[in-house]
Amino acid sequence: VYISKLEIAGFKSFGFKNTVIHLKQGLISILGPNGSGKSNILDAIIFALGENKPKMMRVDKLSSLIHDVNKNKHGIRIARARIHFDNSDRKIPLESNIVTSTRELDINGESTYYINNKKITRTKFLDLLDVANLSLTQLNAIQQGTITRISEFSSDEKRIAIEDLI
Amino acid sequence: VYISKLEIAGFKSFGFKNTVIHLKQGLISILGPNGSGKSNILDAIIFALGENKPKMMRVDKLSSLIHDVNKNKHGIRIARARIHFDNSDRKIPLESNIVTSTRELDINGESTYYINNKKITRTKFLDLLDVANLSLTQLNAIQQGTITRISEFSSDEKRIAIEDLI
Amino acid sequence: KRQTFLHAFDIVDKEIKLIFSKMTSGFAWLELQNEDNIFSSGVSYLVQFPNKPKRDTASISGGEKTLAAIVFILALQKLKSSSFYLFDEIDAHLDAPNSKQLSHIIKERSCGSQFIMVSLKDSLIEKANLIYGVYPKDGTSQVVVYKKPTIAK
Amino acid sequence: KRQTFLHAFDIVDKEIKLIFSKMTSGFAWLELQNEDNIFSSGVSYLVQFPNKPKRDTASISGGEKTLAAIVFILALQKLKSSSFYLFDEIDAHLDAPNSKQLSHIIKERSCGSQFIMVSLKDSLIEKANLIYGVYPKDGTSQVVVYKKPTIAK
Numbered sequence A, B: 001v002y003i004s005k006l007e008i009a010g011f012k013s014f015g016f017k018n019t020v021i022h023l024k025q026g027l028i029s030i031l032g033p034n035g036s037g038k039s040n041i042l043d044a045i046i047f048a049l050g051e052n053k054p055k056m057m058r059v060d061k062l063s064s065l066i067h068d069v070n071k072n073k074h075g076i077r078i079a080r081a082r083i084h085f086d087n088s089d090r091k092i093p094l095e096s097n098i099v100t101s102t103r104e105l106d107i108n109g110e111s112t113y114y115i116n117n118k119k120i121t122r123t124k125f126l127d128l129l130d131v132a133n134l135s136l137t138q139l140n141a142i143q144q145g146t147i148t149r150i151s152e153f154s155s156d157e158k159r160i161a162i163e164d165l166i
Numbered sequence C, D: 001k002r003q004t005f006l007h008a009f010d011i012v013d014k015e016i017k018l019i020f021s022k023m024t025s026g027f028a029w030l031e032l033q034n035e036d037n038i039f040s041s042g043v044s045y046l047v048q049f050p051n052k053p054k055r056d057t058a059s060i061s062g063g064e065k066t067l068a069a070i071v072f073i074l075a076l077q078k079l080k081s082s083s084f085y086l087f088d089e090i091d092a093h094l095d096a097p098n099s100k101q102l103s104h105i106i107k108e109r110s111c112g113s114q115f116i117m118v119s120l121k122d123s124l125i126e127k128a129n130l131i132y133g134v135y136p137k138d139g140t141s142q143v144v145v146y147k148k149p150t151i152a153k
């Protein structure tokens, strides 16, 4: 399983016109000037995978994730991020080569989840991703400026990091 | 007042042979590979000005500041840092053009302070530096990796930052 | 006490406006949260980068936060100038243009003051009055002065 | 449970030794604080850089901590590999030689996996299979694919 495509609309610095980012396996580098939106791309992935703590996406409350610069010509303001997973190895227990995981957030902070465009509850959504080992931890999603903290883990945190993977 | 010379011996990665660093006013740049001892130079200044929290010098206890790689051919293991201040503007209320502030630390974690080579209590030492506005705060000594935290100050912390300087 | 604080607040606010617009051609300023109750309320720090809306400094990008923080520190200098500053890789998250801006402003502010900086970026090293190289040898740190202006890469 | 943990511990410990010595030609390893009481004691992570004594990873330099952390993360992959990794400027405090080492190991590890990295350093960008540039336009973020291998500076 890997991310083959990412779609972002109305999420942080990304406007309501859908932005499509094609990805592949291996090493992908994102560059750009300060404040251009690099970290927001990583936030969009974390958001689409169900992260619910605003602080993990560097905002004070979920509704601050909705793009607030340009108006939405196409209607109500919703933040949406969709991940297209290449599922040819069937790690996600679904009979399709591509599985899309979509999350939408409205202005009241309410989220709606979809798997392959079928609405699904948050719990079922998270269970499905968990089975396929697609959940993010502090060891596979490193936020800007925090890499040295891993070396400062307490000895219990190190033990737990190993225990969690068994 | 500015730092005209720095002497470091037996402090962290600096051996017991005295290292002398001549400084002047303006912008001074320190460079070198990872782990060479750049941040330790800044720690030596913070230490010589009386910082007593080990964490601020990135160690677990004060005695870990004493150099632990090479043995001391000249006798007992002591960490020493001495700052030579150019006092021609007499900001430090002493009648000398150069004022030296020295701190020594022994293996038991006990410190001894000297001003112009005269032993002095810690309280008197700190008072003298305070009068000359030589104390370090989180706004004039920025540790590695912490600059963005200043932007994340709470609104009370920002008010207090201004109040402290009045 | 209130009067003294308001006077100090104005000095810092004016200086922030000045330095920030010089560095980024955007705007930045301080706001009192509650003017009637200064000492039990806080101070907000707002920035507006070119072509962007105003935002609180807590919700901007890593590089933008670095700039805002440096402007705040330098503005406080106007209130009470520190004799020296110790900066350890404050430019780590800045892109090339902002590193350059930073080196200009630090160079300008270093007259009559002293900035001791650990830096990995060329733009800051080039502007230094004095450059020290640190390197490990026989288990200890050694220090050497670099001759200006050629910098051994 | 104890057996399973010890087995996992060995896998990670071996992998740490392997990766760390490849990247730095030093040594690194894990130690159980109390073998008789594994689940109520901790795990220590020790490193020894070339020509230096062994030290706990909490008391080494900023760049050294970055390397130790990356090695720990990659070693855990041996236990259970994540489908993808998101790294945001993990190379910020690395000097040029260590950035190069990092790019080698990440490139090697990225076969069969996916690393999405925000990076400012050339050594990592050069090794990428795909490069995206992000830039601001009309108040929003725009994304463009760079053609490999020429990188517009």
Ligand SMILES: Nc1ncnc2c1ncn2[C@@H]1O[C@H](COP(=O)(O)OP(=O)(O)OP(=O)(O)O)[C@@H](O)[C@H]1O
Residues within 6 Å of the ligand: A011, A012, A013, A014, A032, A033, A034, A035, A036, A037, A038, A039, A040, A041, A064, A065, A066, A067, A068, A069, A144, C052, C055, C059, C060, C061, C062, C063, C064, C093
């Ligand atoms: N809801 C929102 N609507 C519009 N813009 C937003 C929103 N939330 C955050 N932003 C803006 O997104 C911009 C980009 O942020 P991001 O952190 O992704 O930058 P970056 O490319 O990672 O920069 P750096 O190199 O400084 O880390 C910031 O300027 C921020 O103000």
Ligand SMILES: Nc1ncnc2c1ncn2[C@@H]1O[C@H](COP(=O)(O)OP(=O)(O)OP(=O)(O)O)[C@@H](O)[C@H]1O
Residues within 6 Å of the ligand: B011, B012, B013, B014, B032, B033, B034, B035, B036, B037, B038, B039, B040, B041, B064, B065, B066, B067, B068, B069, B144, D052, D055, D059, D060, D061, D062, D063, D064, D093
């Ligand atoms: N008491 C001590 N005796 C000897 N060496 C020590 C002592 N305490 C710390 N060190 C060592 O000092 C070295 C240099 O640390 P320092 O943090 O100054 O490096 P640096 O040049 O800032 O590197 P970086 O670029 O990675 O930030 C480290 O390798 C550390 O292990």
Ligand SMILES: [Mg+2]
Residues within 6 Å of the ligand: A038, A039, A040, A144, C061, C062, C063, D088, D118
């Ligand atoms: Mg960023």
Ligand SMILES: [Mg+2]
Residues within 6 Å of the ligand: B038, B039, B040, B144, C088, C118, D061, D062, D063
């Ligand atoms: Mg350092």
